[in-house]
Amino acid sequence: MTGWRLLLTRPAEDCAALAATLAESQVFSSSLPLLEIQALPVSDSQRAILQKLDCYSAVIVVSKPAAHLGLKLLREYWPQPPSQSWFSVGAGTGQILAAAGLQVFYPAAGDDSEALLELPQLREAIRRPEPRVLIVRGEGGRELLSERLRGLGASVEYLELYRRCLPQHAEDELLRRIQGERLNGLVVSSGQGFCHLRQLAGPAWPQLAAMPLFVPSPRVADMARAAGAEKVVDCRGASAAALLAALREAPGPVL
Incomplete structure (x- = not known):
């Protein structure tokens, strides 16, 4: 499980809490909030x-x-x-x-x-x-x-x-973050979060669609698959525990 390098997209405060929990399990994460309340x-x-x-x-x-x-x-x-x-x-x-x-x-x-x-x-x-x-x-x-x-x-x-608003980010920030920090998985916590992810990805979406995408529910999983996401993992919950369980069960990342 320690090979995962995840992009977190929750509101900033929630990203910080999730990142701290993941770090305890030796999972690297990078936070790019895509939801602002x-x-x-x-x-x-x-x-x-x-x-x-x-x-x-x-x-x-x-x-x-x-x-x-x-x-x-x-x-x-x-x-x-x-x-x-x-x-x-x-x-x-x-x-x-x-x-x-x-x-x-x-x-x-x-x-x-x-x-x-x-x-x-x-x-x-x-x-x-x-x-x-x-x-x-x-x-x-x-x-x-x-x-x-x-x-x-x-x-x-x-x-x-x-x-829920999309915070201001540079147009290339998403792809630059993924490439610069060698991230190999994406995490969204809601349908709105997924919509903002795809919106910010823009023309780079086909590249991101090939990455493992961890989602909180069957509904969001269906949204993601309909948009072309190829490796959707339904965590059956948005909690840190649900994400960690899904990481343990999912095939390991490509290193």
Whole structure:
């Protein structure tokens, strides 16, 4: 596993944390953040959702930025949070919510929408009469989650708190980084991250498409393969543990 030299593309703070964990396992990484979190102004419709938060059978928070921004608003509108169950897609997001004193459930393994939907606590929450679910997220994403919840009889609303932007990079920065640091694997943490990777690659995309690409879910894997990526590895989660497990199981890099 120590032969891997990976490009990390998460937001800067997450890249730093992941790089430190990889280094403990003697995996070299180089960080080029392709996602920048930009908080959205709170709209009147969002205020209305926050004021009726206790009407929801379940609140699902899909990312760490959604958790941090959501908790900030929660403290403004609910000094004593309502007693419904909260859910997160991954353990990292769940731990942020739990540290704030919320009752939160998340999958023990497989931090993706599919694993979340199998949680008994979520199934129980939406068995109530006319269940309503609030998904706290950035702009767009997790459509499978909402579709499946509606299929189970729940009504779904969104509280969108941020957008993901592509940071400013020189046009040749991506390829120059890969060649200059002899990187042999790419890591993306979301569908938006993959779109930004391909956008920044530009004409060099066919060259990058031949490299091993580690993705967090079947949905992103399908996106990548449809775009021409040849060696897609589904980590079944965006956590460092999921990536390390995938690195152990994947064929070794070409040195």
